[in-house]
Amino acid sequence: MRKAALHNLGCKVNSYETEAMQQLLEEAGYEIVPFAEGADVYIINTCSVTNIADRKSRQMLHRAKKMNPQAVVVAAGCYVQSAGDALKMDEAVDLVIGNNKKTELVKILEEYFSHEGRIEEETVIDISAAKEYEALTIHKIADHTRAFIKVTDGCNQFCSYCIIPYTRGRVRSRRMEDVRSEVERLVAGGYKEIVLTGIHLSSYGVDFREEETKTLLDLIVYLHEVDGLLRIRLGSLEPRIITKEFAEALAALPKVCPHFHLSLQSGCDATLARMNRHYTTADYLERCDILRAAFDNPAITTDVIVGFPGETGEEFQTTEAFLRTVHFYEMHVFKYSRREGTRAAVMPDQVPEPVKTERSGVLLSLEKIMSLEYRKQFLGKMTEVLMEEEFEWDGRRYMIGHTKEYVKAAVPFDEGLKGAMVCGTLTEMVNDEVILLTR
Incomplete structure (x- = not known):
């Protein structure tokens, strides 16, 4: 029996896919062992969202080879899509498996072992041409209360700082019936809460044919019918999906959690335009007001990038003031990280690192204040x-x-x-x- 160790880097979607690959290996007879010395196969599900993520992916691949030079080291996922040719030349890497090929992991490994390291088929595809959702599924996860369910892959937004559309391809949605089957299996196994996630969750269904058009709301309503499921939580949403009709429909579904992560990135319209975000701060605030009208004190959380190219001191102050106006429950604050291959990487007026650090500190302090204020509103309830x-x-x-x-x-x-x-x-x-x- 061969021993396999897996390591995940990156987002919740990657975590889901790593769980799914582990279960494929278990079903094929592999023994899953900790990511330490002694494994026969090391699989690293890589991330490529920033240059730092690329570096961490390379470091983990080299660490695996050092732990057992005789083992097969597999690089999978987003970094493979962005740097596949370089990885094929890397002596620490034996196999590369791109996105939309992870379902074939076991077959690829079997071919590798049976043909003494030779692989005939292509294991990295042109992800921009991918049309079908990759049929990865899970039936158990380590956390026995909350299960993350991947329902979309790919993104059509092309924000100027983001490499994801190039490493994940265009939007591909999972069939509603397949999602429900997985949810029913997990609920039968004891899970009580699900979190719908995806690369661009709000785009669910945009790739379906016209005669079978479904939306994220349709999917939520469909899953709400699952007996034994107590809670439905949503991953990161595009602000523009929040309409009065959408919010009121969700509010009528008691299993839906009033917890909404609306990605913002900047509270300054000029910065949002350079980021190629498709809304203004006025649009964003309107969506928050809609949620607060439909739900009783919903939790609204967000992401903010500081130090984006061209962000002046005045623009940062505008962002800070806007964050105070919205008054978020939680904010994830990121210092802009230059990512080769994106438009933002070659923009003029790159912000010095010490300035990014200072601005990040200001917003992190604000986040703590607003978060505590929100929590205290629940005392006595x-x-x-x-x-x-x-x-x-x-x-x-x-x-x-x-x-x-x-x-x-x-x-x-x-x-x-x-x-x-x-x-x-x-x-x-x-x-x-x-x-x-x-x-």
């Missing part, structure tokens, strides 16, 4: 918490989970509560990030 794992603070043990709004809440430790939905009142702050739930 009744809610349900899906308990997930053990948590220790100040010498005390708790079980911790999340409300529908993704606010962390805890009860005194009781191992039997893992995976249980617990109802109670949020009474006091355990720390700045966790609220005590009193039953």
Whole structure:
């Protein structure tokens, strides 16, 4: 029995695909072992979203070869699509498998072993020409309460800083029936919450033929019917998908969590235009208002990039002021990272690294203030918490989970509560990030 070790780099979509590849290997008889010395096959699902991600992918591939020089080292995923020719020349890499080829992992490995390292078929395709969604599925994951479900691949947006449309191709959506089958299997296995995710989730269905047009809302309604499923959470959304009709339809579905991650990137219209984002700050604020009208105090979270090429001090101040106006629950703040192959990489007026660091610090401090203010609004309120794992603070043990709004809440430790939905009142702050739930 051959031993295989897998390592994931990058986003939730990559995590899902790594889980799926692991299950393919298990079904083929491979023994899955930790990513350490002793494996016969090392599979690294790579990331290429930034130059730093490229470097981490290379480092992990070389680390695998050093752990066992006789092992087969497989580079899979996005970095393969952006640097496949270079990887084929890298002595640390034995096999490269691009996106939309991961389902063939076992077959490719079998051919490699049976033909003494020779592979006849092409393992990296022109991803821009891919039309079909790659049929990866999972039936179990490590977390027994929440399951991430990949429903789209590819992106048609072409933001000026982003390489993803070139490494993932155009939008490809998964069939609704296939998604539901996977959700039903996971729910039968004990999972109670799903998170719909994808490279560009809001584009779900845009690639379907006209006579079978379906949207993300159609998919959510369809999954809402699954017996035993308690919560549906959504991954990152394009702001423009939020309309009055969309928000009101979601609000009528009790399983849908009032937690919306609306990608912003900048609170300055001039910067948004250089980023090739297809909305203005006024558009964005309107979408937040729509959500707040349809839901009772929904959690709205976002991503922000600081130090984008050409971002002046005045533009940054405009962004900071806009963030205060929206008042997010959480913000993921990123310093702009130059990515070769994108338009932004060759833009003039690149912002110095110390300036990026300073601006990032300002927004991270603001995030902590706004996040705590949002959490404190739930004190004294009744809610349900899906308990997930053990948590220790100040010498005390708790079980911790999340409300529908993704606010962390805890009860005194009781191992039997893992995976249980617990109802109670949020009474006091355990720390700045966790609220005590009193039953």
